[in-house]
Amino acid sequence: MLKQIEGSRAVAEAVALCRPEVICAYPITPQTHIVEACGEFVRTGQLENCEFINVESEFAALSVAIGASAAGARSYTATASQGLLFMAEAVYNASGLGLPIVMTLGNRAIGAPINIWNDHSDAMSMRDAGWIMLFAETNQEALDLHIQAFRLAEQLSCPVMVCMDGFILTHAYERLEIPDQAAVDAYLPPFVPRQVLDPADPYSIGAMVGPEAFTEVRYLAHDKQLQALDVIPEIHTSFKEQFGRESGGLFHTYQVEGAPTVVVTMGSLAGTLKDAVDELRQEGPQVGVVSLSCYRPFPRTELRHALEHARRVIVVEKAVAPGAGGVVSMDLRMALQGVDCYVKTVIAGLGGRPVTSPSLQSMLRRALKGELADLHFLDLNRGMVDRELSRQRRGIASGPVAENLLKDVAVHGAAD
Amino acid sequence: MFQVRLHGRGGQGVVTAAEMLSIAAFLEGRHAQAFPNFGSERMGAPVVSFCRIDDKPIRLREPIHEPDAVIVQDVTLLGAVPVFQGLKPKGYVLVNSTKTLKELGLADALNKMPEGHVRVVGATELAVRHVGRPVPNAALLGAFAGVTGLLHFASVEAAIRDKFKGAVGDGNVKAARAAFDDVAVPA
Numbered sequence: 345m346l347k348q349i350e351g352s353r354a355v356a357e358a359v360a361l362c363r364p365e366v367i368c369a370y371p372i373t374p375q376t377h378i379v380e381a382c383g384e385f386v387r388t389g390q391l392e393n394c395e396f397i398n399v400e401s402e403f404a405a406l407s408v409a410i411g412a413s414a415a416g417a418r419s420y421t422a423t424a425s426q427g428l429l430f431m432a433e434a435v436y437n438a439s440g441l442g443l444p445i446v447m448t449l450g451n452r453a454i455g456a457p458i459n460i461w462n463d464h465s466d467a468m469s470m471r472d473a474g475w476i477m478l479f480a481e482t483n484q485e486a487l488d489l490h491i492q493a494f495r496l497a498e499q500l501s502c503p504v505m506v507c508m509d510g511f512i513l514t515h516a517y518e519r520l521e522i523p524d525q526a527a528v529d530a531y532l533p534p535f536v537p538r539q540v541l542d543p544a545d546p547y548s549i550g551a552m553v554g555p556e557a558f559t560e561v562r563y564l565a566h567d568k569q570l571q572a573l574d575v576i577p578e579i580h581t582s583f584k585e586q587f588g589r590e591s592g593g594l595f596h597t598y599q600v601e602g603a604p605t606v607v608v609t610m611g612s613l614a615g616t617l618k619d620a621v622d623e624l625r626q627e628g629p630q631v632g633v634v635s636l637s638c639y640r641p642f643p644r645t646e647l648r649h650a651l652e653h654a655r656r657v658i659v660v661e662k663a664v665a666p667g668a669g670g671v672v673s674m675d676l677r678m679a680l681q682g683v684d685c686y687v688k689t690v691i692a693g694l695g696g697r698p699v700t701s702p703s704l705q706s707m708l709r710r711a712l713k714g715e716l717a718d719l720h721f722l723d724l725n726r727g728m729v730d731r732e733l734s735r736q737r738r739g740i741a742s743g744p745v746a747e748n749l750l751k752d753v754a755v756h757g758a759a760d
Numbered sequence: 761m762f763q764v765r766l767h768g769r770g771g772q773g774v775v776t777a778a779e780m781l782s783i784a785a786f787l788e789g790r791h792a793q794a795f796p797n798f799g800s801e802r803m804g805a806p807v808v809s810f811c812r813i814d815d816k817p818i819r820l821r822e823p824i825h826e827p828d829a830v831i832v833q834d835v836t837l838l839g840a841v842p843v844f845q846g847l848k849p850k851g852y853v854l855v856n857s858t859k860t861l862k863e864l865g866l867a868d869a870l871n872k873m874p875e876g877h878v879r880v881v882g883a884t885e886l887a888v889r890h891v892g893r894p895v896p897n898a899a900l901l902g903a904f905a906g907v908t909g910l911l912h913f914a915s916v917e918a919a920i921r922d923k924f925k926g927a928v929g930d931g932n933v934k935a936a937r938a939a940f941d942d943v944a945v946p947a
Contacts, residue, residue, distance in 0.1 A: 348792065
């Protein structure tokens with residue numbers, strides 16, 4: 345059914361259609377509307393046979409999901425930003441134990457300085473935790489990926505994180521197709537756990553493993569991720585057969601055929617980017633877009649194949665690894681070893697800074713002229729940075745950076 | 761694509777207004793995208809929300825810098841926030857006030873806009889009369905439909921009732937209707 349609906353509420357509806365048996369979550373901006381709606385559906389009976397468990401923290405939220413999943417219940421939680429950090433130990437436990445929990449991450453920056461707005465720092469902090477990580481480009485995809493995520497998680501017995509951009513997607517009202525229950529039931533079979541804690545047939549889950557088998561446990565976790573590279577395209581195809589639309593898969597390509605320059609990105613940024621490259625194309629240059637829907641496992645071989653004709657690859661990413669550069673870029677450089685192209689990194693949209701089509705176009709024009717640095721910060725206010733650096737050079741006690749920069753904005757304005 | 765930027769203060773339903781606008785457009789079979797200027801929502805703080813309306817799917821996800829219409833829900837923002845920044849020369853302006861453009865000090869700034877594209881509506885008063893609360897958003901949407909002709913009033917009414925049930929919905933629809941009728945009369 346077509347609805348004009350907020351992204352968060354649509355995701356909650358998708359989760360409810362998947363018939364979870366346990367939902368436990370702790371509210372945090374910008375994820376709050378999702379779990380509020382989930383709670384409402386349980387209370388009103390729209391979602392039957394499900395327990396909504398109130399917990400006192402994110403650590404408890406995921407720990408409850410771990411317990412519920414180990415007992416054989418289809419389990420769901422959601423978080424963002426500092427909430428994900430607070431549950432970090434449990435994030436590793438969920439994947440280490442191979443429990444098919446689905447978690448939404450309403451992507452938000454990580455403090456300090458505290459910032460409630462969108463970027464991908466939170467997701468990147470857990471990129472090596474052994475979860476399958478999917479990124480939604482639109483709210484329709486966010487909704488659809490949740491339905492796919494339960495099937496994927498349960499087929500592989502591996503937790504899946506569905507990332508959607510905080511505010512930009514979570515709080516946007518759009519026209520979305522909400523599937524009906526019968527279609528979701530046909531697509532998503534009941535949960536049959538690979539392992540289950542059952543008093544009638546007791547065994548333990550989570551044994552201590554020493555050096556004799558730890559490497560093999562981890563190898564199998566890696567192997568499971570590689571299996572996902574085969575399963576995700578299958579799930580993408582069967583989803584299309586059931587629901588009649590494209591959602592998910594490993595990545596999306598746009599105007600890549602014959603384009604010497606390709607921009608690689610993740611999440612909602614891809615929409616603005618597609619508009620930007622369409623405008624550029626009117627001036628002549630052909631620029632393609634690849635948006636990753638699957639970030640973990642990293643589809644190395646498939647990306648290499650998709651990008652083998654590109655001469656310039658520009659990764660636009662919403663997180664920075666201080667002292668190193670772009671996180672997605674590092675993975676991509678590995679994938680493109682031996683391909684005759686260069687990879688540039690553009691850091692954009694940190695802490696909610698709008699990524700605009702004009703900014704992207706002007707960055708791409710520079711890239712096409714070969715003027716882009718290996719690591720470029722989109723719309724960086726250089727004057728603001730230089731003034732702080734000069735304060736720091738003047739003396740040791742230059743004061744707190746965040747507060748200094750806010751004063752700088754008050755004096756000089758936000759634009760340099 | 762038609763782009764609307766709404767300015768107001770926390771508690772005035774600025775975000776809800778953009779959402780209702782998108783629902784009204786959806787009901788007419790169009791694509792619409794409504795979103796807030798993502799911030800910490802506090803009562804009284806300046807709030808901005810946006811709505812894009814198009815006949816094809818909307819991919820763009822940047823804030824609206826060059827609106828086709830600006831709705832100002834609170835005139836105390838006029839000196840504090842550049843509400844008309846980027847407004848298209850043939851765009852539309854709706855201001856919530858019982859004063860005239862001249863009294864608001866806007867007459868010169870907006871005198872190049874086309875005839876009938878700039879209207880002042882006493883939306884807060886209409887809301888107090890019909891809803892019992894000073895929430896001007898629904899009334900301004902009624903006026904928006906009247907001034908721009910972009911949406912049928914029936915769609916605005918259905919969008920209001922989607923968000924507000926029962927007596928509150930009725931009151932908001934009455935306020936919207938009064939504003940719609942108000943702008944039908946040339947200023």
